[in-house]
Amino acid sequence: MALLQVQELRKSFDGLQVLKGVSFEMNQGETVSIIGPSGGGKTTLLRCLNFLEIPSGGRIAVGGETLFDAENRRGLTEKEIRQNRLHFGLVFQSFNLFPQYTALGNVSLAPRLRAKERPDYKARHKELGEEIEARSVDLLKRVGLGDKLNYYPHQLSGGQQQRVAIARALALTPDVLFFDEPTSALDPELTGEVLNVIRQLAAAKMTMVVVTHEMSFAAAVSDKVLFIDGGVIAEEGPPEQVLRNPLEERTRQFLRGYEK
Amino acid sequence: MFQTVLLSLTEGFGKTLEIFVLTLLGAVPLGLLIAFGSMSRFRILGWPVKLVIWIVRGTPLMLQLLIIYYGPGLILGNNWWGSGASGRFTAAIIAFIFNYACYFSEIYRGGIEGVPRGQREAGQVLGMTNTQIFFRVTLLQVVKRIIPPMGNEVITLVKDTSLARVISVYEIIWNGQAFIKSQGLIWPLFFTGLFYLLFSGALTLLLGWVEKKLDYFKV
Numbered sequence: 001m002a003l004l005q006v007q008e009l010r011k012s013f014d015g016l017q018v019l020k021g022v023s024f025e026m027n028q029g030e031t032v033s034i035i036g037p038s039g040g041g042k043t044t045l046l047r048c049l050n051f052l053e054i055p056s057g058g059r060i061a062v063g064g065e066t067l068f069d070a071e072n073r074r075g076l077t078e079k080e081i082r083q084n085r086l087h088f089g090l091v092f093q094s095f096n097l098f099p100q101y102t103a104l105g106n107v108s109l110a111p112r113l114r115a116k117e118r119p120d121y122k123a124r125h126k127e128l129g130e131e132i133e134a135r136s137v138d139l140l141k142r143v144g145l146g147d148k149l150n151y152y153p154h155q156l157s158g159g160q161q162q163r164v165a166i167a168r169a170l171a172l173t174p175d176v177l178f179f180d181e182p183t184s185a186l187d188p189e190l191t192g193e194v195l196n197v198i199r200q201l202a203a204a205k206m207t208m209v210v211v212t213h214e215m216s217f218a219a220a221v222s223d224k225v226l227f228i229d230g231g232v233i234a235e236e237g238p239p240e241q242v243l244r245n246p247l248e249e250r251t252r253q254f255l256r257g258y259e260k
Numbered sequence: 261m262f263q264t265v266l267l268s269l270t271e272g273f274g275k276t277l278e279i280f281v282l283t284l285l286g287a288v289p290l291g292l293l294i295a296f297g298s299m300s301r302f303r304i305l306g307w308p309v310k311l312v313i314w315i316v317r318g319t320p321l322m323l324q325l326l327i328i329y330y331g332p333g334l335i336l337g338n339n340w341w342g343s344g345a346s347g348r349f350t351a352a353i354i355a356f357i358f359n360y361a362c363y364f365s366e367i368y369r370g371g372i373e374g375v376p377r378g379q380r381e382a383g384q385v386l387g388m389t390n391t392q393i394f395f396r397v398t399l400l401q402v403v404k405r406i407i408p409p410m411g412n413e414v415i416t417l418v419k420d421t422s423l424a425r426v427i428s429v430y431e432i433i434w435n436g437q438a439f440i441k442s443q444g445l446i447w448p449l450f451f452t453g454l455f456y457l458l459f460s461g462a463l464t465l466l467l468g469w470v471e472k473k474l475d476y477f478k479v
Binding site for chain 2: 050051052078082083085086088089090092094096097098099100109110113114152153154168169172
């Protein structure tokens with residue numbers, strides 16, 4: 001069974017329909033790339049899946065568990081939304097690291113707060129804290145920042161900040177990790193180090209959805225590519241099809257912009 | 261003579277400090293409440309609060325002192341403040357707190373709205389509660405942002421305390437001026453300036469120290 005199921009997802013802002021019914025599925029360990037023009041709904045899709053926006057319609061399920069169903073009129077409580085978000089991680093275009101915490105502090109903050117909710121926290125808080133610390137250090141080493149643990153965000157380059165953000169998102173072991181144009185805010189010479197980390201994660205079979213304008217990266221790393229335009233999936237398929245021999249005229253038109 | 265003046269001015273400065281400290285103690289938290297009110301999504305709350313801020317910031321503090329002290333007695337026929345020095349002092353403190361809370365609220369609002377939306381959203385996708393986001397993520401960034409404008413207001417307050425003399429609160433200027441009438445001496449009034457300078461100098465150093473303490477990160 002598919003790990004993530006998205007059915008007929010819709011979202012309107014003040015009567016403007018941004019998502020007009022988006023459906024896709026992905027399996028555990030897959031990497032899906034989403035391409036498409038600005039304003040086509042890519043970011044809104046990611047924001048809906050992470051419950052930063054509440055969809056106007058449709059259904060979202062992870063591992064068979066329904067997280068959101070617009071048919072269910074009761075709506076979601078704050079607590080349910082928070083629980084739902086823990087299935088997913090999101091890496092932002094603008095990193096959004098917390099400036100007052102070190103790299104290590106950024107990665108360990110949320111797990112520490114989570115640990116406080118455990119019934120055995122009082123008895124084991126020291127041990128739990130050490131576990132979280134060790135795991136956070138491991139994650140930062142994994143993204144190549146083992147030597148920058150105690151650096152504050154403003155002391156790091158954009159590429160390093162984004163890698164901290166990836167480690168931070170991984171710290172809560174999400175089922176699916178989303179990337180919203182992770183290299184769009186970076187100088188060209190820094191995109192490589194971030195894309196390499198994502199490549200490593202793909203090789204390690206992390207389930208990921210990457211919104212990107214880096215077509216060669218999408219071609220190399222994805223199991224599936226979605227082309228989103230006008231609030232719908234205009235074309236989907238393996239990268240060889242969507243990126244090399246698209247079936248839809250609209251996709252061809254869009255990709256022509258990247259050939260120059 | 262010098263000792264008499266020094267004693268009188270020190271006593272007056274004690275009153276000045278009382279006004280200063282009590283105003284800060286009241287206005288710092290009240291300002292936060294007013295800030296939340298003015299940012300409220302509910303217009304029925306937001307608009308009246310904005311109107312009050314406009315009136316308080318748009319009229320002289322001296323006028324507010326007079327109205328708050330004389331208003332209840334002359335309009336309602338009931339002087340809440342009681343007679344004598346303690347009544348005048350209470351009225352002055354209320355006026356100062358209210359006035360400064362409105363100024364502080366605008367500084368807080370600017371500080372809170374200045375934190376990028378992404379900070380909040382980063383906390384949300386990490387499964388943090390709204391309370392956790394406020395205390396662990398937003399608050400310190402707001403504090404760092406508002407220290408310089410708050411410093412300005414606090415230094416202004418040091419000098420604004422002298423307005424209390426308009427309703428005969430015996431703060432340092434009042435005491436200094438008294439020597440003109442009683443002894444024909446002007447230098448005690450100049451001397452009061454030294455008190456203000458030393459005190460605002462000390463505050464400037466303190467604020468600089470706090471700013472430096474928060475220098476380890478950038479917002």
